[in-house]
Amino acid sequence: MAEKSAQIRATLNAKLxxxxEREQMKQLLRQRLIEYGWRDQMKAYCKESVKQKGLENLTVDELVQEITPKGRALVPDAIKKEMLAHLRQYLAKHEDL
Known part of the structure; x- marks a missing residue:
């Protein structure tokens, strides 16, 4: 079942x-995140993380690992719903997927 689901996601991603459509959705997502202040929140969170640990003691990979869960958690539900609606609309137009 998981294999079938992965295959469907891969097919959908290829079609997008x-x-x-994928690029358009990415642009919309970027725009909405900026409008909701997500980008500013993440910028402040990164600065605080670097300040606490010290620039010399933190690699880019470590910073990314630290901020990724926070970034995902900070995405407003309204944006998630909007992106899901966009995806559903695309799927409705392309029922052959």
Missing amino acids: IESG
């Missing part, structure tokens, strides 16, 4: 890329 091929049609240019």
Whole structure:
């Protein structure tokens, strides 16, 4: 079952890329995150993390590992719902997937 689900996701992702819809959704997501202040929140969180640990004691990979869960948690539900609605609309237009 998990294999079938992964195959469906891969097919959908390929279709989104091929049609240019994926890039449009990424642009919309970026815009919404900025509008909701997510970017500013993450910038402040990064600065605080670097300040606490010291620039010399923190690699980029470590910073990314630390901020990724926080970044995901800070995405407003309204944005998640909007992106999901966009994806559903795309799927409705392309029922052959």
